[in-house]
Amino acid sequence: MAEISFHGAAGTVTGSCHLLKVGGRNILLDSGAFQGPWAVESLNYKPFGFDPASIHSLILSHGHLDHCGRIPLLANQGFRASILCTHPTRDIAHFILMDSAHILKEEFIWRQKRLIRAGIKAEEPLYTFDDVYYCMDLFDRPVRLHEKVELGDGVSVMFHADEAGHILGSAQIYIDYPGHRGKRRRLLFTGDLGDGDRPLVNDPENPERPVDVLVMESTYGNREHRSYQESVEELEEAVLSTIKRGGTVLIPTFALERSQELLYHIGNMKRAGKLSAKIPVFLNSPLAIDITRLYQKYCNYCHSEFMTGYGKGESPFMFPGLHFTQTADESKAIHMIEGPKIVLAGSGMMTGGRIKHHLKHLLWKESTTLIIVGYQAEGSLGRKIIDGADTVKIFGQPVSVKARVYTINGFSAHADRSHLLEFARRARPRKIFVVHGEPSSSAALAEELARDLRNTEIHIPKLGQKFKI
Ligand SMILES: [Zn+2]
Structure with missing residues (x-):
C-alpha cells in the first residue's frame, strides 16, 4: 500500500x-x-x-x-x-x-x-x-x-x-x-x-x-497579485524620480531570481534610453553574482524571448554602468561615490548582509528611496520599515527612517x-x-x-x- x-x-x-x-x-x-x-x-x-x-x-x-x-x-x-x-x-x-x-x-x-x-x-x-x-x-x-x-x-x-x-x-x-x-x-x-x-x-x-x-x-x-506590468511601471517610476533628484535607490533583494529580474528591468530602462547609461548600478551580493552567471549557462531553461539576447551573444543582464561588487572593501567604497546611483544588495528581508550597511548610511536621508520587492516576515527589519517605524535599530544604533519607501508586491x-x-x-x-x-x-x-x-x-x-x- x-x-x-x-x-x-x-x-x-x-x-x-x-x-x-x-x-x-x-x-x-x-x-x-x-x-x-x-x-x-x-x-x-x-x-x-x-x-x-x-x-x-x-x-x-x-x-x-x-x-x-x-x-x-x-x-x-x-x-x-x-x-x-x-x-x-x-x-x-x-x-x-x-x-x-x-x-x-x-x-x-x-x-x-x-x-x-x-x-x-x-x-x-x-x-x-x-x-x-x-x-x-x-x-x-x-x-x-x-x-x-x-x-x-x-x-x-x-x-x-x-x-x-x-x-x-x-x-x-x-x-x-x-x-x-x-x-x-x-x-x-x-x-x-x-x-x-x-x-x-x-x-x-x-x-x-x-x-x-x-x-x-x-x-x-x-x-491575488497585482499585475506584473503595473509592478514594472511602479519600479520604473520609483527609480527614475529618485535619480532625477540625485538620490540613491536601495533595493534589498533575494539573490536568486529576484536580483536577475531587477537587473533585466533596469537594463531595459537603460536600453530604452529612459535611464542614463552613466548611472552606476551595483549588484552587491557575491551569491547573486554567481547565480546570475548560471542564467547564461542554462539559458535554454529560460523564456524564449529572453534567450534571444544570448543567441546574439548579448547578455540581457549586462548594460553600461553595471558593477558586480564582490568584496567587502568594494562594498564600502560604494558610499564614496557621489551622485545618483542604484544599489541591489542582500538580504531580502534586511535581516543581515550588506544591505544593512547601506541602510545605516542612507536610510536617514530624504534623498534615498528604498524599494521593497519581496515578502517581509514578521519581526524582520524590512517588516518594521513597511509598517511605518519612524526609527529602527541597525547594528544596535537608532537610525531614523527619512527615505521614501515603496513596497511593490507584484514581483512574487x-x-x-x-x-x-x-x-x-x-x-x-x-x-x-x-x-x-x-x-x-x-x-x-x-x-x-x-x-x-x-x-x-x-x-x-x-x-x-x-x-x-
Ligand atoms: Zn521556491
Missing part, C-alpha cells in the same frame, strides 16, 4: 519535505530548511521523523533553501542515495548551501563570543562546509527535460523541468507508482508554482492528466489564489494535500478547493501526519 507523510512545509511555508513510500521504495520529495522566527527555525534542529539511511531516492523540486537546505544534515545522518534534480537546480543548490554554511558559521562565531563570558558553550552550527562538500557528491543524477527515470520496483519519476515557472530549473514532479492491486497511480508534486507572465522563466505548464494525488503549495492561497515568484485554483481544477485529482503555506492561507485555499472539486478529498496535513494514497 502506498503512503505519504509530511515532515516540513506542513503548517508552515518553509521546510519542504515529504516522504513517499511506494512499491517498496522510500522516496523523499525535497529536504528544505525551516526559515523565519525562532519557533519555526528551531525545527531544523529536531529529528527528521524518519531514518535518513532508509531513503532510496531524493527528488529535489528546485534550489531555494527552504527546499534543499537540510540536505547536508540528511547526509550527515546517514542518507546515501542519489539526489535527482535538473542541472540548474544542482548548481543553484551548490551555491545556496555554501552560502548557508557560511551564514551558519558566522552566527556560531557571534553566539560563541557572546556566551563565552558567561561560561556557556554555544550550540554547534547545523552543518559545516565539509557537510556541504560531502552531500554535493550525492547530486550524481541530474535529469534532462521531460526524461523519465525508473527508480525500481515499478516506480518512475518525470520532471516537467522547464515548466514550473517559479525559478531557473524549477520543476513539477510526476511520480508513477503501483497502487492498490497493482493499479497504476500518479502523484503530482507541484514544488513551488510560478505566477506566469514573467520575463525570465516560462509560464507554469498545465497539469498532465490523469493525476490521482496532488501535493500542492499554497503560499498565496488567500491572495509564486502563483496567486486564482492560478492555484485553476491548476487544481485542471488536474482534478482524487486527493489533494495542501502544503507550503501559513495556516490561514492553506485553509482558505482548501475551502475554495472543497467548493469547486466535490469528488476530491482535501487535506491540510500536520507535521508528521501519514496518509494512505
Whole structure:
C-alpha cells in the first residue's frame, strides 16, 4: 500500500519535505530548511521523523533553501542515495548551501563570543562546509527535460523541468507508482508554482492528466497579485524620480531570481534610453553574482524571448554602468561615490548582509528611496520599515527612517489564489494535500478547493501526519 507523510512545509511555508513510500521504495520529495522566527527555525534542529539511511531516492523540486537546505544534515545522518534534480537546480543548490554554511558559521562565531563570558558553550552550527562538500557528491543524477527515470520496483519519476515557472530549473514532479492491486497511480508534486507572465522563466505548464494525488503549495492561497506590468511601471517610476533628484535607490533583494529580474528591468530602462547609461548600478551580493552567471549557462531553461539576447551573444543582464561588487572593501567604497546611483544588495528581508550597511548610511536621508520587492516576515527589519517605524535599530544604533519607501508586491515568484485554483481544477485529482503555506492561507485555499472539486478529498496535513494514497 502506498503512503505519504509530511515532515516540513506542513503548517508552515518553509521546510519542504515529504516522504513517499511506494512499491517498496522510500522516496523523499525535497529536504528544505525551516526559515523565519525562532519557533519555526528551531525545527531544523529536531529529528527528521524518519531514518535518513532508509531513503532510496531524493527528488529535489528546485534550489531555494527552504527546499534543499537540510540536505547536508540528511547526509550527515546517514542518507546515501542519489539526489535527482535538473542541472540548474544542482548548481543553484551548490551555491545556496555554501552560502548557508557560511551564514551558519558566522552566527556560531557571534553566539560563541557572546556566551563565552558567561561560561556557556554555544550550540554547534547545523552543518559545516565539509557537510556541504560531502552531500554535493550525492547530486550524481541530474535529469534532462521531460526524461523519465525508473527508480525500481515499478516506480518512475518525470520532471516537467522547464515548466514550473517559479525559478531557473524549477520543476513539477510526476511520480508513477503501483497502487492498490497493482493499479497504476500518479502523484503530482507541484514544488513551488510560478505566477506566469514573467520575463525570465516560462509560464507554469498545465497539469498532465490523469493525476490521482496532488501535493500542492499554497503560499498565496488567500491572495491575488497585482499585475506584473503595473509592478514594472511602479519600479520604473520609483527609480527614475529618485535619480532625477540625485538620490540613491536601495533595493534589498533575494539573490536568486529576484536580483536577475531587477537587473533585466533596469537594463531595459537603460536600453530604452529612459535611464542614463552613466548611472552606476551595483549588484552587491557575491551569491547573486554567481547565480546570475548560471542564467547564461542554462539559458535554454529560460523564456524564449529572453534567450534571444544570448543567441546574439548579448547578455540581457549586462548594460553600461553595471558593477558586480564582490568584496567587502568594494562594498564600502560604494558610499564614496557621489551622485545618483542604484544599489541591489542582500538580504531580502534586511535581516543581515550588506544591505544593512547601506541602510545605516542612507536610510536617514530624504534623498534615498528604498524599494521593497519581496515578502517581509514578521519581526524582520524590512517588516518594521513597511509598517511605518519612524526609527529602527541597525547594528544596535537608532537610525531614523527619512527615505521614501515603496513596497511593490507584484514581483512574487509564486502563483496567486486564482492560478492555484485553476491548476487544481485542471488536474482534478482524487486527493489533494495542501502544503507550503501559513495556516490561514492553506485553509482558505482548501475551502475554495472543497467548493469547486466535490469528488476530491482535501487535506491540510500536520507535521508528521501519514496518509494512505
Ligand atoms: Zn521556491
